[in-house]
Amino acid sequence: MTTEKKVILIVDDEVHIVEILKTMLTPFVDTIFTAHNGLDALNLVKKHSEIDVILSDIKMPIMDGMAFIKNARECKIDKPFIFFTGYGSEQYMMDALKYGAFDFLNKPHFESLEEIVLKALNHAKKTNTSSKQDGETITAYQKLMKSKKTE
Amino acid sequence: MTDNRKILYIGDDDIFFRDLKSFYDRKCSRETVLTKQIVITDNPDLIVELSKTFIKMMPHLCILDFSKIYLDTKLISDLLSHLLILKRHHLFRPVPIFSLFTSLEEFNNIKFIAASGIIVYSHIKGENDDTFFNDSFYIAYEENAKFPKYAIADHLALNHYFHAPSTITGISSDALQIESDIEPKIDEDIEARTNLFPEFKIKKFDVSFKEESSIYYDYLYNAEFRIPFAGPWDEITEDSMQKDTFETWIDFNREQLKSIYSSVLIVSNSLEFLTDFSQYQNLKINFYFISHLHSGLEIIKILKPNLIIFSFDNLHDEDEKFNIPHRLPNSLNTLTQIVTLIRTFPGYIPVIVTFNNPSSSEASQKVYNYNAIISSPAEISMSLVKQLLENFEKNYIEKVEPDQTFKFHLTDNRRIIEVKRNTTITSLTEHEITFLCEFEIPYYTTIKFDQPFDLYVTVVPSTRQIENQGSRKHYMGFIHTVSEIQLQTMRQFVNYLLFKRPKEFLFDIKLIDEELQKQIKAAPRVMTEEPQKIEKVPEIKREASASHKSKL
Numbered sequence: 001m002t003t004e005k006k007v008i009l010i011v012d013d014e015v016h017i018v019e020i021l022k023t024m025l026t027p028f029v030d031t032i033f034t035a036h037n038g039l040d041a042l043n044l045v046k047k048h049s050e051i052d053v054i055l056s057d058i059k060m061p062i063m064d065g066m067a068f069i070k071n072a073r074e075c076k077i078d079k080p081f082i083f084f085t086g087y088g089s090e091q092y093m094m095d096a097l098k099y100g101a102f103d104f105l106n107k108p109h110f111e112s113l114e115e116i117v118l119k120a121l122n123h124a125k126k127t128n129t130s131s132k133q134d135g136e137t138i139t140a141y142q143k144l145m146k147s148k149k150t151e
Numbered sequence: 152m153t154d155n156r157k158i159l160y161i162g163d164d165d166i167f168f169r170d171l172k173s174f175y176d177r178k179c180s181r182e183t184v185l186t187k188q189i190v191i192t193d194n195p196d197l198i199v200e201l202s203k204t205f206i207k208m209m210p211h212l213c214i215l216d217f218s219k220i221y222l223d224t225k226l227i228s229d230l231l232s233h234l235l236i237l238k239r240h241h242l243f244r245p246v247p248i249f250s251l252f253t254s255l256e257e258f259n260n261i262k263f264i265a266a267s268g269i270i271v272y273s274h275i276k277g278e279n280d281d282t283f284f285n286d287s288f289y290i291a292y293e294e295n296a297k298f299p300k301y302a303i304a305d306h307l308a309l310n311h312y313f314h315a316p317s318t319i320t321g322i323s324s325d326a327l328q329i330e331s332d333i334e335p336k337i338d339e340d341i342e343a344r345t346n347l348f349p350e351f352k353i354k355k356f357d358v359s360f361k362e363e364s365s366i367y368y369d370y371l372y373n374a375e376f377r378i379p380f381a382g383p384w385d386e387i388t389e390d391s392m393q394k395d396t397f398e399t400w401i402d403f404n405r406e407q408l409k410s411i412y413s414s415v416l417i418v419s420n421s422l423e424f425l426t427d428f429s430q431y432q433n434l435k436i437n438f439y440f441i442s443h444l445h446s447g448l449e450i451i452k453i454l455k456p457n458l459i460i461f462s463f464d465n466l467h468d469e470d471e472k473f474n475i476p477h478r479l480p481n482s483l484n485t486l487t488q489i490v491t492l493i494r495t496f497p498g499y500i501p502v503i504v505t506f507n508n509p510s511s512s513e514a515s516q517k518v519y520n521y522n523a524i525i526s527s528p529a530e531i532s533m534s535l536v537k538q539l540l541e542n543f544e545k546n547y548i549e550k551v552e553p554d555q556t557f558k559f560h561l562t563d564n565r566r567i568i569e570v571k572r573n574t575t576i577t578s579l580t581e582h583e584i585t586f587l588c589e590f591e592i593p594y595y596t597t598i599k600f601d602q603p604f605d606l607y608v609t610v611v612p613s614t615r616q617i618e619n620q621g622s623r624k625h626y627m628g629f630i631h632t633v634s635e636i637q638l639q640t641m642r643q644f645v646n647y648l649l650f651k652r653p654k655e656f657l658f659d660i661k662l663i664d665e666e667l668q669k670q671i672k673a674a675p676r677v678m679t680e681e682p683q684k685i686e687k688v689p690e691i692k693r694e695a696s697a698s699h700k701s702k703l
Binding site: 090096136 | 466467483487502504508509510511512513514515517518523525527528529532534535538539542543546
């Protein structure tokens with residue numbers, strides 16, 4: 001991983017969730033932006049191109065998480081999105097796949113938060129050429145097949 | 152009406168090709184006509200050239216001339232295999248493929264092509280090439296090709312039967328997996344004749360399974376025919392046998408039959424794969440390519456591929472707008488259906504590699520709750536797929552033995568099975584036959600009558616008005632694969648039916664008395680040499696197939 005600054009955006013209409021996440025993430029990111037709805041988040045991410053990773057809730061007022069990622073992709077913002085999931089969000093998760101979701105975090109327990117965010121930051125910092133993508137696909141495939149074989 | 156015509160001829164007969172071009176230049180003088188020839192002999196890049204031409208040209212019809220190659224079963228096998236793969240892409244499914252020979256002996260030498268589902272009509276080149284040009288034009292475009300008026304024996308009501316050339320795709324110890332264009336009914340006692348081995352005389356089978364899709368050949372249905380073996384205390388008759396006889400035959404022929412290796416399924420709308428399959432041919436794995444899965448996911452149920460490569464179409468297109476009949480879009484919802492199906496098979500956990508997937512592997516795994524999904528945002532590429540396949544073959548190939556199902560090679564005549572159906576013949580000319588059936592026959596199905604010889608017929612939208620009778624549907628078929636000598640016999644048969652009005656659809660020259668023979672010889676073959684003065688019949692367009700089940 002490079003020594004560039006790690007910048008994330010946390011989007012949730014529940015203020016206490018945002019505060020919890022800020023506390024959990026502060027030790028290993030440099031800057032944290034926050035927003036409480038998708039529209040404000042979209043404006044932030046357009047203004048601050050240094051944002052590397054976006055953590056977003058799905059159900060929010062004014063603009064929900066799905067509309068947020070859809071609009072972001074239309075503006076050619078290809079940052080990794082990590083969505084918070086909870087009960088009843090299966091259809092939203094499926095919709096999120098259409099626009100390129102990086103991962104999902106179970107709200108409010110946020111298991112694997114650090115691992116997933118660091119992975120996303122790493123992904124955001126990489127320059128992804130098509131040959132690198134192919135290489136990653138082969139590596140992931142070999143790893144998966146190996147684990148099947150040992151099973 | 153299309154404003155251009157595209158005809159692909161694969162063969163070495165320059166004179167025939169010249170005549171083919173002349174026909175279209177005359178017939179379609181105000182249109183753009185593109186005719187292309189791919190030479191077969193001394194063409195090491197034949198398969199690649201065929202695939203690339205198909206993709207670039209998108210022909211309306213394809214003519215395969217076997218005249219110079221009918222003894223080269225390896226080349227024929229390669230050609231048919233590639234065409235079968237091309238035809239699995241939805242863009243090429245409607246392209247009719249015709250075959251040409253210079254003699255009936257050539258055709259009989261490679262009869263297995265008639266049981267592949269892919270050849271819609273075969274022609275013996277000679278004096279009747281115009282008939283072929285007209286018929287193939289009609290089949291490709293469903294436009295009236297101004298057929299000559301033939302002497303017709305009509306107002307017949309002759310009960311008879313036909314057989315539909317079909318194929319055995321798998322043999323197990325108690326059943327035959329078959330593919331056919333004739334729809335069998337579950338629990339039906341279906342009659343069929345086989346070519347397996349002399350002791351296999353069973354003619355009636357019990358249909359235990361049927362799906363509207365085919366896996367290996369270009370047919371509409373696949374089904375399972377259970378073999379009703381004689382019990383240990385049953386008397387063995389001329390059309391029965393005991394199970395151990397059959398099992399012994401399987402054991403004896405095991406080396407020649409192909410056992411099924413691990414399968415890889417590639418689902419992609421991309422045409423890139425279709426350009427060169429030779430790079431995959433040397434791999435031991437059984438790979439299967441299709442542009443879009445059938446709506447029942449039969450391929451996965453039957454093949455149970457260990458690796459599924461699935462390339463998404465545009466994920467923002469709505470599934471409701473997808474308009475290929477009986478197929479599923481390459482979408483997230485379809486992947487949901489695939490994973491749901493996989494879960495119904497205990498212990499079956501194939502790896503699914505998805506392409507054009509903007510989301511990560513982890514995200515996909517969580518949404519589908521299935522850990523064996525890998526995602527790539529890239530478009531599917533041949534080079535990457537080849538790496539996956541080679542890696543798969545090197546490290547993870549497994550022989551699938553438990554279900555003990557064996558396949559014949561494409562060129563093995565023993566895979567031919569002919570499904571029998573009863574019919575009532577209503578008219579006959581030397582060119583077409585009309586008949587009534589209780590059941591539906593899709594257009595462009597090939598069937599075979601046995602009078603006055605093996606009479607191959609392709610069912611087409613009728614060129615004249617014929618009415619259904621009650622529950623029985625009325626069909627017309629073009630007669631083909633007829634030699635010059637057989638054509639004379641056809642004319643005699645037509646005149647025999649016309650003058651004698653027999654009660655049976657049976658031709659035996661010995662039954663015809665001298666007086667009638669004189670009448671038959673005197674009767675003109677063709678009522679008039681003038682082409683029919685019927686203008687293009689508006690209701691007979693390619694759209695005829697839209698209101699009736701069709702292979703194309």
